[in-house]
Every structure is written in C-alpha cells, then in structure tokens.
Amino acid sequence: MAERAPGDAPVAGEPPAVGGGGGATDLASSEGEELEPGPGTSGPVPGDRPRSLWSDAWHDLRRNPVFIVSGLLILFLVVISLWPSLIATRNPLSCQLDKSLDPAAPGHWFGFDTQGCDVYTRVVYGARTSVTVGVCSTLGVALAGSVLGGLAGFFGGWWDALLSRLTDIFFGIPIMLGGLVFLSMTGSRSVWTVVAFIVLLGWPQIARIARGAVISAKQNDYVQAARALGAGNYRMLVRHILPNAVAPVIVTATIALGTYIALEATLSYLGVGLQPPTVSWGADISDASQGMQFRNAPHILLYPAAALSLTVLAFIMLGDAVRDALDPKLR
Amino acid sequence: MPVGRYVIRRLLQMIPVFIGTTFLIFVMVYAVGDPVNAMFGDRAPDPATAAQLRAEFNLDKPVWQQYLLYMGHIFTGDFGNAFNGQPVTELMGTAFPITLRLAVIAIVFEVIVGIVLGVVTGLRRGRPVDSSVLMLTLVVISVPTFVTGTLAQYLLGVKWGWIQPAVSPEAPADELILPGLVLALLSLAYVTRLTRTSIAENSRADYVRTALAKGLPRSRVTVRHLLRNSLIPVVTFLGTDVGNLMAGALVTERIFNIQGVGFQLWQGIVRQNSPTVVGFVTILVIVFLLANLFVDLLYAVLDPRIRYA
Numbered sequence: 001m002a003e004r005a006p007g008d009a010p011v012a013g014e015p016p017a018v019g020g021g022g023g024a025t026d027l028a029s030s031e032g033e034e035l036e037p038g039p040g041t042s043g044p045v046p047g048d049r050p051r052s053l054w055s056d057a058w059h060d061l062r063r064n065p066v067f068i069v070s071g072l073l074i075l076f077l078v079v080i081s082l083w084p085s086l087i088a089t090r091n092p093l094s095c096q097l098d099k100s101l102d103p104a105a106p107g108h109w110f111g112f113d114t115q116g117c118d119v120y121t122r123v124v125y126g127a128r129t130s131v132t133v134g135v136c137s138t139l140g141v142a143l144a145g146s147v148l149g150g151l152a153g154f155f156g157g158w159w160d161a162l163l164s165r166l167t168d169i170f171f172g173i174p175i176m177l178g179g180l181v182f183l184s185m186t187g188s189r190s191v192w193t194v195v196a197f198i199v200l201l202g203w204p205q206i207a208r209i210a211r212g213a214v215i216s217a218k219q220n221d222y223v224q225a226a227r228a229l230g231a232g233n234y235r236m237l238v239r240h241i242l243p244n245a246v247a248p249v250i251v252t253a254t255i256a257l258g259t260y261i262a263l264e265a266t267l268s269y270l271g272v273g274l275q276p277p278t279v280s281w282g283a284d285i286s287d288a289s290q291g292m293q294f295r296n297a298p299h300i301l302l303y304p305a306a307a308l309s310l311t312v313l314a315f316i317m318l319g320d321a322v323r324d325a326l327d328p329k330l331r
Numbered sequence: 332m333p334v335g336r337y338v339i340r341r342l343l344q345m346i347p348v349f350i351g352t353t354f355l356i357f358v359m360v361y362a363v364g365d366p367v368n369a370m371f372g373d374r375a376p377d378p379a380t381a382a383q384l385r386a387e388f389n390l391d392k393p394v395w396q397q398y399l400l401y402m403g404h405i406f407t408g409d410f411g412n413a414f415n416g417q418p419v420t421e422l423m424g425t426a427f428p429i430t431l432r433l434a435v436i437a438i439v440f441e442v443i444v445g446i447v448l449g450v451v452t453g454l455r456r457g458r459p460v461d462s463s464v465l466m467l468t469l470v471v472i473s474v475p476t477f478v479t480g481t482l483a484q485y486l487l488g489v490k491w492g493w494i495q496p497a498v499s500p501e502a503p504a505d506e507l508i509l510p511g512l513v514l515a516l517l518s519l520a521y522v523t524r525l526t527r528t529s530i531a532e533n534s535r536a537d538y539v540r541t542a543l544a545k546g547l548p549r550s551r552v553t554v555r556h557l558l559r560n561s562l563i564p565v566v567t568f569l570g571t572d573v574g575n576l577m578a579g580a581l582v583t584e585r586i587f588n589i590q591g592v593g594f595q596l597w598q599g600i601v602r603q604n605s606p607t608v609v610g611f612v613t614i615l616v617i618v619f620l621l622a623n624l625f626v627d628l629l630y631a632v633l634d635p636r637i638r639y640a
Contacts, residue, residue, distance in 0.1 A: 169351035172620055176578030177596075177612055182359050184600040262475040266582060269477045270597065282477075289481050289586070295489050305478045313473035320469065 053247065057325035064325070070317035077311060081128040088124035092117065092279050111299040113287065119300060123307045126281040129274065130311055132191055133198070134261040140199035141260075142253040145206025150245065152207070153214030154237060163211070167204035175201050175263065183272040194273055198260055209252050213245035220244070251323045258315030265308050281308040337631070341624055352616050357398045360605050401609070410610040419610040422595055426611075430591035432504055433583070434576050436511030437518070438569065445519045446565065449526020450558065456531050465527075468520035476579050480513045480586040497588040510587045514579045518572050525568055529561040536560075563633045570626030574619050 061067045080087060095117035109120050152163040178201050186193055217223065223240050231240070267273030268282030276283070281304040288294045294301035392400070404411060410419035452461040471479075487509060488496030498506045533539065534557060542552045581593035588594070592611060599607035 165347065165351075168348045169355065172348050172352035172616055173355065174574035174577050174615070174619055176581060177615060178356075180581065180596065180600055181356055181608060181612060184603075185359055258473065262473075266475050266477055266578075269475075270581065270585065271601070285478065285481060289484075294481075294485055298485060298490075301481060301485060305482065309470075309474040309478055312475065313470060316473050317469060 053326065057322075060325040061321060064321050066317050067321035067325075070314045070321065073310070073314040074318060077127050077131055077314065080124055081131040084124050084128055088121045090118050090121040092121045092125040093277055111297070113284065113300045119303050122279050122284060123281070123303050125279040126284065126304060126307060127311065129191060129278055129280050130261045130264065130308070133194055133264040134257045134315065136191075136195045137198040137202065137260045137264075138253050138257040140195060141202040141206055141256065142249060144199060145203040146210040146246075146249050148203065149207030149210030150214045150237075150242075153211035154218065154233075154241065160211070163207065167207055170201060170204040173201065176266065179263070179267050180270065180272055183267060189273065189275055191274065191278060194264055194267065198263065202256070202260070205256070206249060206252060209248050210245065213248045214241055217241045217244040247326045251319070251326050254322045255316060255319030258312045258319060261315065262308075262312045281305075338628065341627060345620055345624060349617070349620060352620075353402070353613050354398055356612050356616070357401065357609060358394055360609050405610075405613065411606040419606055422607060423592075423611070423614065426590065426592045426595045429589060430580055430584070430593065433507050433511055433514060433580060433589065433591060436504065436507050437515035437576060437579075440512055440515035441519045441522050441569070441572075444515075445522030446526050446558075446562070448523040449565075450530055450553070452523070453527040453530025453561075454534065454553070456527075461527075464523065468523050471516050471520040476513065476517060477582045477586065479516055480510070480583055483509060483513055484586055500590055507589070510583050510589060513586075514576065514583045517579065518569075518575055521568065521572075522565055525565050526561065529564050530557060533557055533561045563630070566633060567626045567630045570622050570629065573622040577615055577619070 095115045096112075111119050113119050113122065148163060152160040179197060182197055182200075183189060183193070218241060223236065226236060226240050264273055265280065265282030265285070268280040269286045271286065274280040274283055284304040285301060285308070288297075288301040288304070401411070408420070410423070412418050448464055452464045455461050484496050487493045494509055495506065498510065538560075539552060539557055542556050543549065577593075580591065581597060583589070584591045584593035585597055592615070596608065596611045598604070599611065
C-alpha cells in the first residue's frame with residue numbers, strides 16, 4: 001500500500017502538522033545563538049547528568065523569542081478571560097440604541113456597534129469565549145483522541161481495525177462542511193455545543209497520531225524488555241509507553257488549539273456557531289459585515305478582527321515553538 | 332507492477348468510507364432537524380399538508396430506509412427536488428462551474444506564488460528574507476479566511492474603490508481574481524512552507540552537489556534537479572487541500588456574494604432545505620474522497636521509493 005502524503009489527510013480548516021516543518025526554528029536558532037546562556041541555572045554544564053526530552057525542550061523554549069512573545073500574549077488573554085472586569089468595567093450586553101455606530105468617545109475608545117454596544121467591552125469579553133472554546137475543545141480532543149488511539153495502537157486486533165475504519169469515515173467529512181450541517185440542525189447553541197461538535201469531529205486527528213506514536217514506542221527494545229521481565233499492561237502503558245508517545249500528541253494539540261479558535265469564529269460568522277447573548281468575535285464580525293455596515297463605521301469590523309487574528313496568531317506561534325522544541329528530528 | 336490491482340483495492344476500500352460518511356450526514360440532517368416544520372417557518376403546519384409532504388419526500392419512513400431510497404436515486408443521477416420544486420441537479424449545474432472557476436484561480440495563485448516564495452526562502456535559509464517570509468506565512472495562517480475576505484472587501488472594494496465589492500451573478504473570471512486570492516492565501520502559506528522545507532532538505536543532497544560539480548549552472552540545477560524532486564510533497568498537498576478549498580469557498584462565496592456551491596449550500600442550510608444540503612454535501616464528500624485517492628496514486632507514481640503492495 002502506498003504511503004499517505006505528508007500531512008496525512010488534513011481536516012479542512014486545520015493545518016497539516018507537517019506543513020511547515022522547521023517553521024520558526026531558524027528564527028529561534030539564528031537569534032538564539034546570540035543570546036548569552038543565562039547565569040547558573042540549567043545551562044549545559046560539563047559532567048551534568050543528561051537532560052530528558054522535557055527539560056531539554058524547556059531549556060530551548062525559554063530562549064525562544066517566539067515562545068516568550070506568544071506566551072506573554074496568551075497569559076494576558078487567559079487573565080482577561082478569567083477576570084474581564086479587570087480592564088473592562090461595562091456590561092457587554094447593556095447597549096444604547098441611540099449610540100448605534102457612533103465613533104470613539106471618551107471612555108469608549110473603540111466606539112459603538114450597530115446595537116449601540118461598547119465595542120471595547122465586547123472585544124474584551126469575546127476573549128473569554130474564544131479561549132474557553134479553544135482550551136476545552138483541545139482538552140476534549142486530546143483526551144478522547146489519545147485514549148482511543150493509544151488503546152488501539154497498544155492492543156491492536158479488531159479494536160484497532162474498527163477504530164481505523166472509523167477515523168477514515170470521520171476524515172471523509174471536511175470539518176467546516178460537517179459543522180455547517182451538524183450545528184445548523186441544533187436549535188440553540190451554547191459554547192458547550194460548539195465544543196462538543198469540535199471534539200466529535202476533531203478526535204480522529206489526535207487518535208491517528210497517538211496510535212502511530214504508541215505503535216512505534218511499543219516496538220522499542222526497552223519496552224520488549226519490560227514485557228519479558230513480566231510487566232503488566234498497565235505498567236507498560238503508564239511507565240514505558242505513555243512518556244514516549246505523549247510528545248507528538250502535545251505538539252499537534254497545541255497547534256490545533258489556535259485553529260479551533262479560528263473554526264469557532266468562522267462558524268459563528270456563518271451563523272451556525274454561537275448565538276447571543278454569548279459574545280463571539282466571529283458573530284460580531286458577521287454583524288459588522290451585514291449589509292456592509294462597516295462602510296461608514298470601520299471600527300466595528302477592525303477591532304474584533306484584530307483581536308481574533310492576534311489570539312489565533314499567539315496560539316499558533318506557541319504551537320510552532322513547542323513543536324520545534326519537542327521534535328527530536330530537528331536537533 | 333500491479334498498479335491496476337492497487338487502484339481497484341483502493342476503490343473498494345473507499346466504499347465503506349463513502350457509505351459511512353454519507354450516512355452520518357444523512358442522519359444528522361433528517362434525524363436531528365425537521366425539514367417539514369422548517370418549511371412553514373414559525374407557523375404550525377396544517378397536519379394534513381404536513382403528512383402529505385412527509386409522504387412525498389419519504390420522510391415518514393425510518394431513517395435507514397430513507398437513506399437507501401436516496402442513495403438508490405443518486406446512482407441514477409436523481410438528486411431529488413428542493414422543497415420549492417426546483418431539481419437539485421439544476422442548482423448544481425449553475426453552481427459548480429462558478430466554484431470550479433474560483434478554485435482554479437485559487438490553485439493558480441497557490442502554485443505560482445507559493446512555489447516561488449518557497450524556492451526563494453528555501454535557498455536562503457536563515458537569511459532575513461527567509462525569516463520574514465516565514466513570519467508572514469505564520470500571520471497568514473493565523474488570520475481566518477473570513478477576516479481576510481471582509482478586510483479585502485472593505486479596503487479594496489469600499490475604501491479605495493479598486494474593485495466591485497460584490498461579484499455579479501454570472502461570476503466572470505476577472506471578477507473572481509480577488510476572491511480567488513483570498514481563498515488561496517491560507518494554502519499559499521502552507522505551500523510556501525512545504526516547498527521551503529523540501530528545497531532546504533534537498534539542496535544538501537548528493538545529486539545536487541554532483542550536478543554542480545559537473546559544471547552545470549546553478550539555475551539549471553535548481554530548476555531541473557532540485558525543484559523536480561522537491562515538488563513531490565507539494566503536489567500531494569494540493570490534492571489533500573481540496574477540503575480546505577471547500578471550507579474557504581463557503582466563506583469567500585458568502586462575502587463576495589458569488590453564487591457557487593458554498594453560497595447554495597449556505598442558503599440551503601439557512602432555509603433548512605434538506606435535499607439541497609444532502610445533495611451538495613454528498614457530491615463534495617465524493618470529490619474530497621476522490622481527491623485523496625488521486626493523491627495516494629499520484630504519490631506512488633511520483634516517488635518510486637513507494638511500492639504498491
């Protein structure tokens with residue numbers, strides 16, 4: 001059977017993990033070399049005990065400007081998602097219709113939208129929605145995918161055959177088409193409906209990667225040795241296979257996080273994602289383009305668009321940096 | 332080499348996937364939503380009329396029976412009628428050529444711009460050109476297509492007035508250039524990155540050094556030796572990219588009011604016109620599966636290291 005193409009049938013709207021192999025490595029290494037190694041800490045001291053993949057990765061990440069910038073941005077996003085009132089004192093749902101489409105005014109730096117809501121407040125509260133959808137979907141996808149895929153890879157047999165056919169079927173549905181069909185049929189949609197949908201269509205991607213990682217870890221000599229020494233299934237999985245198979249899952253999941261945020265926004269833009277009163281950047285951009293209202297009030301389009309793009313960028317940059325740090329082939 | 336047997340086996344493997352995928356979509360549309368109620372909007376339908384409609388569209392039978400009936404019709408080329416009586420095939424006949432035109436424009440952009448950028452950066456790994464193009468691709472990947480499209484429409488169509496902000500119903504090719512570029516951007520970034528990685532890896536290969544040592548000019552080595560071998564992953568990416576293009580077309584067609592497949596599909600969903608939705612999605616899934624099959628075959632032909640077994 002012919003090998004699959006690199007990128008292994010990427011689900012629509014999601015980047016094939018292999019897409020930019022080497023991505024920001026060069027950015028990192030070209031600038032990283034000029035950095036002085038930090039005083040003391042875990043620099044490569046001669047005679048030091050060899051570092052694990054994880055401390056090695058952490059060592060790389062701390063010196064990667066891409067990671068630092070995206071990390072700070074994400075930290076900020078998480079903080080304002082948890083406590084939006086820290087920087088926005090108004091209520092995103094209390095609007096004054098007589099202020100519809102008004103430009104920026106003192107105390108309302110981003111102006112007002114069609115409904116007369118404060119754009120700044122809505123942009124701040126939109127972060128909570130996006131971060132919640134991104135983080136929860138990724139956790140769900142990673143958990144479901146790695147458990148199902150990992151078990152299939154470990155035990156093989158009919159369970160593996162069944163799972164492989166099932167992932168084939170799910171890969172046959174481009175995720176955006178599936179979203180349009182599935183979500184439009186559900187009456188009212190909350191953040192959790194969208195998360196559930198993403199997990200439903202997203203898990204096969206991680207399952208394939210986890211399955212492959214477990215199969216290749218299983219064939220290592222030390223795992224065979226542990227088996228020969230009488231280790232049980234549980235011990236084999238938890239002590240020997242899991243630590244060696246988890247890196248590719250983490251890499252794929254981190255990159256996927258950014259794309260899930262973009263996916264939610266796109267679905268909301270198409271009108272099959274989140275509904276009011278949930279504040280969503282995608283839905284706000286859709287409102288702004290309704291009948292090209294941005295023609296006279298570009299601020300209602302530009303601010304949510306900038307916030308969304310910056311958020312997705314931060315997570316994709318993080319994923320890129322994590323991949324470079326964890327991929328041993330790039331060492 | 333038994334290429335024929337391999338093709339047949341792959342086609343056979345596609346059958347259960349096709350059945351599973353279409354059934355999943357069918358169940359979602361017909362079991363979760365109620366198309367007859369949707370036809371009447373907010374008013375409650377007259378029970379007799381509703382029953383008659385249900386019988387006419389086979390909606391009174393169990394889902395698996397509806398599915399079999401529907402699939403039987405499809406294989407005779409009958410996609411049924413939309414709820415307003417227009418045959419779905421008629422809608423497809425006008426919508427598909429438009430989307431095809433849009434997709435071809437997008438693919439031309441992807442191939443030409445993506446490969447040129449990829450070669451330029453791949454040959455200058457680590458230089459400023461390389462770093463800035465890489466960062467740029469990361470930004471392009473991060474900005475969702477609907478944002479790029481809306482911004483392009485605002486800036487070029489409304490603010491500066493370079494183009495018509497909406498495409499006319501016939502959608503001639505020259506009006507589709509900007510929407511095509513918007514549709515292409517995401518994949519263009521991937522093609523750039525893929526070509527770059529591939530070129531950078533292969534430029535250190537022995538055969539390149541040999542060709543240069545023989546005294547061939549660098550440009551000839553790049554085009555005839557290096558590029559030919561580096562494009563294999565790119566060609567296969569373009570095949571799997573069909574799914575991305577479909578998702579992008581949904582968004583792009585809505586923004587620029589292009590009456591293609593994405594537009595019709597979206598209309599079908601907004602109006603809960605199930606025959607249209609299932610018909611279009613079924614065709615798109617077939618296209619997607621065939622594209623993936625084609626890629627597998629092409630990959631095996633282009634890269635002789637891969638054997639049919």
